[in-house]
Amino acid sequence: MLLKFTKMHGLGNDFVVVDAVSRKVYFNKAQIERLGDRNRGIGFDQLLVVEPPSNPDMDFRYRIYNCDGSEVEHCGNGARCFAKFVLDRELTHKRVIDVETKRGQIQLRVQDDGQVCVDMGEPSFVPADLPFVADGLADLYPIDVAGDIFELTPVSVGNPHAVIRVEELSDAMVEHVGPLVEDHERFPNNVNVGFMQVLSSDEVNLRVYERGVGETQACGTGACAAVVAGIKQGWLAPEVLVHLPGGDLRIAWQGPGHSIQMTGPAEKVFEGQIYL
Ligand SMILES: N[C@@H](CCC[C@H](N)C(=O)O)C(=O)O
Numbered sequence: 547m548l549l550k551f552t553k554m555h556g557l558g559n560d561f562v563v564v565d566a567v568s569r570k571v572y573f574n575k576a577q578i579e580r581l582g583d584r585n586r587g588i589g590f591d592q593l594l595v596v597e598p599p600s601n602p603d604m605d606f607r608y609r610i611y612n613c614d615g616s617e618v619e620h621c622g623n624g625a626r627c628f629a630k631f632v633l634d635r636e637l638t639h640k641r642v643i644d645v646e647t648k649r650g651q652i653q654l655r656v657q658d659d660g661q662v663c664v665d666m667g668e669p670s671f672v673p674a675d676l677p678f679v680a681d682g683l684a685d686l687y688p689i690d691v692a693g694d695i696f697e698l699t700p701v702s703v704g705n706p707h708a709v710i711r712v713e714e715l716s717d718a719m720v721e722h723v724g725p726l727v728e729d730h731e732r733f734p735n736n737v738n739v740g741f742m743q744v745l746s747s748d749e750v751n752l753r754v755y756e757r758g759v760g761e762t763q764a765c766g767t768g769a770c771a772a773v774v775a776g777i778k779q780g781w782l783a784p785e786v787l788v789h790l791p792g793g794d795l796r797i798a799w800q801g802p803g804h805s806i807q808m809t810g811p812a813e814k815v816f817e818g819q820i821y822l
Contacts, residue, residue: 548819548822549571551588551818553588553815554814555792556811557764558792559592559762560815561590561623565631567596568637577822579614591613592611592621594610594627594628595608596637605640605644606628608625609648610647618705619705620649620704622808626812627812628654634814641655652667653665661809664766666704666808667703669806675702676702676735679732679734686698691730697711701775703771705738707740709740709772709776710740720741720761723739724739724761725760727755741753741754742776748782749787762792763791763792764791770806773797777799785798786798793811
């Protein structure tokens with residue numbers, strides 16, 4: 547079967563986006579891994595599949611797969627690219643789009659400047675929601691990583707994140723500690739690992755080692771998780787500019803009972819077709 551796709555990115559976190567509204571398409575794990583291979587396929591961090599909604603109150607449903615073939619609940623940068631894709635392809639003319647995901651319902655608002663603001667839903671700090679194995683509730687949780695102790699904040703923003711505050715960001719930290727935390731036994735479903743350097747109460751640097759991918763140039767849910775963790779710990783204000791290797795995101799959270807708002811760009815790179 548010849549598959550038509552669009553290559554997109556949000557701050558360098560790259561996607562292959564497929565229209566499964568106009569024509570049904572299903573992928574198995576081996577196909578996703580092959581398409582995601584940067585040498586033998588197209589290459590992407592995540593595959594996004596745009597489908598009709600199952601709930602008539604929603605505009606679309608979208609499925610998200612990491613390049614290792616695993617299906618995930620949520621993707622912040624993907625949500626913004628999704629909004630640009632359905633407008634560019636004229637699958638909708640709405641600029642406020644309600645979408646079903648594995649995580650639940652999210653709302654995308656396309657601004658006049660082309661940036662997309664995503665209502666990412668409410669975060670949870672309850673360990674069982676990630677899941678994260680813990681004896682009880684704490685502010686910061688110490689975790690033994692190959693003999694070194696790190697303190698982290700576990701956060702679910704629909705998908706699981708571990709946020710570690712560091713004084714300085716380093717390649718060694720992300721490349722060595724990232725994978726060890728990602729599949730640590732205390733995270734039975736694995737976890738996305740964010741390393742956050744606080745610059746001031748409204749500005750941070752962040753690098754994210756993503757579950758099922760490795761380090762990406764940006765992670766939208768990772769930026770949300772880092773900011774809400776920082777607000778919970780009393781380090782950050784309700785609106786924060788997050789500097790990621792691929793560019794900046796604005797994250798706002800007014801506290802418990804409120805959704806996280808994420809604003810940033812979405813870019814189309816090219817369209818193509820490939821045999822599945
Ligand atoms: N890049 C994404 C997150 C994608 C999913 C993640 N790797 C997971 O396994 O949960 C984002 O922008 O949020």
